[in-house]
Amino acid sequence: MRRLMIKPELCKVDTALGIIVGKWKPTILLHLLVEDTLRFNALKRKIPDITQRMLTKQLRELEEEGLVSRTVYPVVPPKVEYTITPYGKKLEPILHAMHEWGKAHIERKSQPSTEE
Amino acid sequence: MRRLMIKPELCKVDTALGIIVGKWKPTILLHLLVEDTLRFNALKRKIPDITQRMLTKQLRELEEEGLVSRTVYPVVPPKVEYTITPYGKKLEPILHAMHEWGKAHIERKSQPSTEE
DNA sequence: TAAGTAAGTATCCTAAAGGGTACTGTTAGA
DNA sequence: TCTAACAGTACCCTTTAGGATACTTACTTA
Numbered sequence: 001m002r003r004l005m006i007k008p009e010l011c012k013v014d015t016a017l018g019i020i021v022g023k024w025k026p027t028i029l030l031h032l033l034v035e036d037t038l039r040f041n042a043l044k045r046k047i048p049d050i051t052q053r054m055l056t057k058q059l060r061e062l063e064e065e066g067l068v069s070r071t072v073y074p075v076v077p078p079k080v081e082y083t084i085t086p087y088g089k090k091l092e093p094i095l096h097a098m099h100e101w102g103k104a105h106i107e108r109k110s111q112p113s114t115e116e
Numbered sequence: 117m118r119r120l121m122i123k124p125e126l127c128k129v130d131t132a133l134g135i136i137v138g139k140w141k142p143t144i145l146l147h148l149l150v151e152d153t154l155r156f157n158a159l160k161r162k163i164p165d166i167t168q169r170m171l172t173k174q175l176r177e178l179e180e181e182g183l184v185s186r187t188v189y190p191v192v193p194p195k196v197e198y199t200i201t202p203y204g205k206k207l208e209p210i211l212h213a214m215h216e217w218g219k220a221h222i223e224r225k226s227q228p229s230t231e232e
Numbered sequence: 233t234a235a236g237t238a239a240g241t242a243t244c245c246t247a248a249a250g251g252g253t254a255c256t257g258t259t260a261g262a
Numbered sequence: 263t264c265t266a267a268c269a270g271t272a273c274c275c276t277t278t279a280g281g282a283t284a285c286t287t288a289c290t291t292a
Contacts, residue, residue, distance in 0.1 A: 017218075051280090056240065078240075106131060157268060169271080193266095
């Protein structure tokens with residue numbers, strides 16, 4: 001039974017998940033955590049399988065929630081930079097913990113003998 | 117730029133998300149983290165909006181991943197108990213961190229003056 | 233003159249997740 | 263004799279997320 005938990009009915013895990021879930025959102029955030037600022041096409045090159053449409057959509061949603069900021073330079077051809085906000089950086093420990101858990105999960109599945 | 121991160125292309129965040137995402141999975145896990153063991157209908161009563169079909173589905177998926185174990189007692193009417201596994205309990209810190217982040221996110225949205 | 237670049241939109245389509253409702257079998261209790 | 267309890271399944275339908283492809287604009291370089 002252990003250490004007391006949050007009341008499930010008041011829990012905001014779903015709120016957090018609603019914001020970081022999206023086929024490409026964690027990937028985008030991780031790239032921006034590494035590089036801090038990236039242009040649209042630079043991101044696209046780093047995530048080869050994403051389409052332009054999807055990259056735009058996911059970035060717009062991340063911007064909407066304040067995790068990423070978008071700066072347009074009125075030049076031609078266009079220049080648009082995406083930067084992770086200080087607020088977005090607060091997700092880093094969570095992403096890191098999920099990565100570790102996911103890695104352990106994969107290892108566990110590959111050696112089904114593990115009991116625990 | 118800060119403290120070095122996981123290489124985005126090797127990151128297992130998506131693996132972890134694939135397992136905890138599901139409309140009712142966090143809620144179910146939280147209830148089981150509080151109570152440790154619950155019968156099917158007890159869970160259903162705790163989550164009034166879920167349908168039987170959905171509860172069954174989500175539980176089966178959690179069982180599949182080893183987060184929850186299912187014990188059937190061959191009595192009538194049926195008795196089936198769902199228990200969180202030690203492995204499932206390892207998600208607690210992550211769920212807790214997401215809850216805290218989600219709560220902060222809601223507060224932040226309600227006071228749009230906050231700059232940071 | 234033609235092609236390339238950057239950062240997108242517009243349109244249409246598919247797949248996956250989620251949900252409603254009705255049904256099952258066996259027993260205890262009213 | 264009828265109803266309720268428990269733990270589901272079967273069947274079908276709607277919503278949402280994700281994706282393929284083509285198009286746009288304005289400028290530069292070959």
